[in-house]
Amino acid sequence: MTAATAHAPATQKKKGVFAALEIDTRLLGMIGAFVVLCLAFNFITDGRFLTPRNIFNLTIQTVSVAIMATGMVFIIVTRHIDLSVGSLLATSSAVMAMAQTAILPDLLGVGLDSPTVAALAIVIGLMTGTAIGAFQGWLVGYLLIPAFIVTLGGLLVWRNVAWYLTSGQTIGPLNEYYLLFGGINGTLGETLSWAFALVATVAALWALVASRRNKVAHEMPVKPLWAEGAIGLLIAVTIFGFVALLVAYQIPSGRLERMFVARGEVLPEGFTQGYGIPISVLMLIVLAVLMTVVSRKTRFGRYVFATGGNPDAAELSGINTRMLTVKVFALMGFLCALSAVVASARLTNHTNDIGTLDELRVIAAAVIGGTALSGGVGTIYGAILGALIMQSLQSGMAMVGVDAPFQNIVVGMVLVVAVLVDILYRKRTGGKA
Amino acid sequence: MSSPDRGTPLVELRDISLAFGGIQAVDRVTVDLYPGEVVGLLGHNGAGKSTLIKCLSGAYRMDSGEIRINGEKVEINNPRDARRHNIETIYQTLALADNLDASANLFLGRELTNAIGMIDEAQMEAETRRIMGRLNPNFRKFSAPVSALSGGQRQSVAIARAVYFNAKILIMDEPTAALGPQETRMVAELIDELKRQGLGIFLIDHDIHQVKQLCDRAAVMKNGALVGIVEVADVTEDDLLGMIIAGKRPEHLAA
Known part of the structure; x- marks a missing residue:
């Protein structure tokens, strides 16, 4: 069996964009x-x-x-x-x-x-x-x-x-x-929030790849590659966009000051910090x-x-x-x-x-x-x-x-x-x- | 009745009784089944055929009597017990979960899992494609819920489920009731094929003509009791009808 015939049943016929993406x-x-x-x-x-x-x-x-x-x-x-x-x-x-x-x-x-x-x-x-x-x-x-x-x-x-x-x-x-x-x-704060975004994106993309590999291994039909790529991109943008929004919400300076005082430090001039992802949301x-x-x-x-x-x-x-x-x-x-x-x-x-x-x-x-x-x-x-x-x-x-x-x-x-x-x-x- | 030279029966149902409320649905019925044999169960609606067979498949619990498989007494209290003894059933209602696809139904209760115990969807679908390729090569709708399938396609899913897991004893409750002529022929061929492989099959059917064609012996029931068991080759369709309607064994066989 040539590579072409082996691959033939594994790609779908031409369909609409949404059908190819297989989004509900x-x-x-x-x-x-x-x-x-x-x-x-x-x-x-x-x-x-x-x-x-x-x-x-x-x-x-x-x-x-x-x-x-x-x-x-x-x-x-x-x-x-x-x-x-x-x-x-x-x-x-x-x-x-x-x-x-x-x-x-x-x-x-x-x-x-x-x-x-x-x-x-x-x-x-x-x-x-x-x-x-x-x-x-x-x-x-x-x-x-x-x-x-x-x-x-x-x-x-x-x-x-x-x-x-x-x-x-x-x-x-x-x-x-x-x-x-x-x-x-x-809340996680800025650094941990971005780290979470990265880990989540990598995990999601890995899951996409693993699922595709498994289907190919059993010679089952898979989406066209561009559709997989588009979904991967969409996932990454969504995750990072969501985290960016939560990080953008700044902790009020009064509250920051109290946090530093509690740790026995002084709030540096011009220091700001976003809330990041709340632990409850992470849960x-x-x-x-x-x-x-x-x-x-x-x-x-x-x-x-x-x-x-x-x-x-x-x-x-x-x-x-x-x-x-x-x-x-x-x-x-x-x-x-x-x-x-x-x-x-x-x-x-x-x-x-x-x-x-x-x-x-x-x-x-x-x-x-x-x-x-x-x-x-x-x-x-x-x-x-x-x-x-x-x-x-x-x-x-x-x-x-x-x-x-x-x-x-x-x-x-x-x-x-x-x-x-x-x-x-x-x-x-x-x-x- | 049963030929002594065939060794131990695959299944022996002895003196099975089951009552619902005041109604004796099955009344001390004894039937056996040998490897490579098809035994037809005949009778009117309400004669007790399906009830009897559900005692074997674990859907009902009998009140009294015993079930022997390969000569050994077994307890069948639920469908899981029946499956453990390699008894598979194709129910009249097909017993499919309409919202799930063919492979989910085929493996329902016996899903294939990977190393960490997760369901291996791809593996299951691949296996389903393989067995369906054998049973019903025109079958294509692997990812659609079975509610979207035709009667024949649903039937082939139900049959695939029974055949896939190396059943030794197969119970078919009106397997061709919902099928067209071509699909009926497919089921008949399948029954012959399974017979050759040495399975024992109980076939519940209304169609006497079909029973004559497919079965080796026929057990006729009326009002919960067994009228008699006959070699299909020894009787005419009229004899069988007489047994079903009048509840009498044909004269030339009456000992």
């Missing part, structure tokens, strides 16, 4: 909607919406809901629902707040601001969230109580467990290491990558989608769908607790109403992001983009000065319209709604 048109549509939204707000607010400062705030406000939305994708894909995530967040947050302020310092005989206390509190919180999630999953998977009912009950139960644990009080101030996960109190990025890998490259993820597509087929294929339900809900619980770290650290306190109505935001984010309530369909990046769109809408309207009731009316309508558009889109492309 649905994703493209969402990004388009998001860009239009941002530009519109930017125009109305005379350029205040797209400032480094506002974008920085937008990203740290999105993290908490986005973390939970990635788990909600799995829940909804397996044809379940979780209405208890906001309450679960509150209980996990309450447990961590009590652990780090009232219990651990005495128990360990160390100060409030010891790093050990922060680490232990987070581990305890994550375990609590996971255990509660697994328990709810067991009720759904093994006792066959509908998830809607289990988590509706959970919504009440865990909200009030949190209340009981803290006697309804605001708990704080929290451990200073714990607060690093909140956003503005924990979300890493989580998004991990969850995407889980959903596409692991058996667990494959079974989640198979079960959502046809539960009977999954069962007959030897998949233990009951245990799978427990695992999916346990993962959701873990993510609620992770979200609780970010949310309470951002507020610098545990408050009694933390996470209230988050279940609706999280479900809305997943659904706007293209997760079908009929099961079997959904993506992690879609859910995160959904969370970002919701948050932009909310804070954009606040910035414009829309009255609070109208803000919620608009968000509610956008949710319904987004699902309608999604249904129409799926009908046209012949996919399953």
